[in-house]
Amino acid sequence: MNKLQQENKKREVLNKLRYTSLSGTKEGSFYAYASESESHMDKKYAVWKKLKKLGYKIWCEPIFEKTNSRPDILAFRDGYWNNIEILESETTQELKEKLEKYPVELHTVVIKTKKDIDNLEDDLI
Numbered sequence: 001m002n003k004l005q006q007e008n009k010k011r012e013v014l015n016k017l018r019y020t021s022l023s024g025t026k027e028g029s030f031y032a033y034a035s036e037s038e039s040h041m042d043k044k045y046a047v048w049k050k051l052k053k054l055g056y057k058i059w060c061e062p063i064f065e066k067t068n069s070r071p072d073i074l075a076f077r078d079g080y081w082n083n084i085e086i087l088e089s090e091t092t093q094e095l096k097e098k099l100e101k102y103p104v105e106l107h108t109v110v111i112k113t114k115k116d117i118d119n120l121e122d123d124l125i
Helices: 003-014 039-055 093-099 112-117
Strands: 059-061 074-078 078-087 106-111
Touching: 003 074, 003 078, 039 059, 039 074, 039 112, 074 112, 078 093, 078 112
Parallel strands: 078 106
Antiparallel strands: 059 074, 074 078
């Protein structure tokens, strides 16, 4: 995939985001909500740091305009989007319903444990 094709793939998803000062629409910024558990925030920050080291462009807690849905982290590199979902208290059914609201071009990686974070690179596209 050439650079223009990669940029077009990036724009396809970014154009679906709601841009406000409160959401995670600033590339590279870490964002957490006070209502998140400490464990959830710690995992999200560990994933965010790892993705930065791997050279991904990252959006934390972005909001999709049409569905008002909000993934934990979106990561983009080489024309591919990864949606990182960090599970603490959600059920499998809740995760399934959440994923149905996201654009189909997102590859989803679910993080539950530290081992999932350690092996993150194997699950990304």
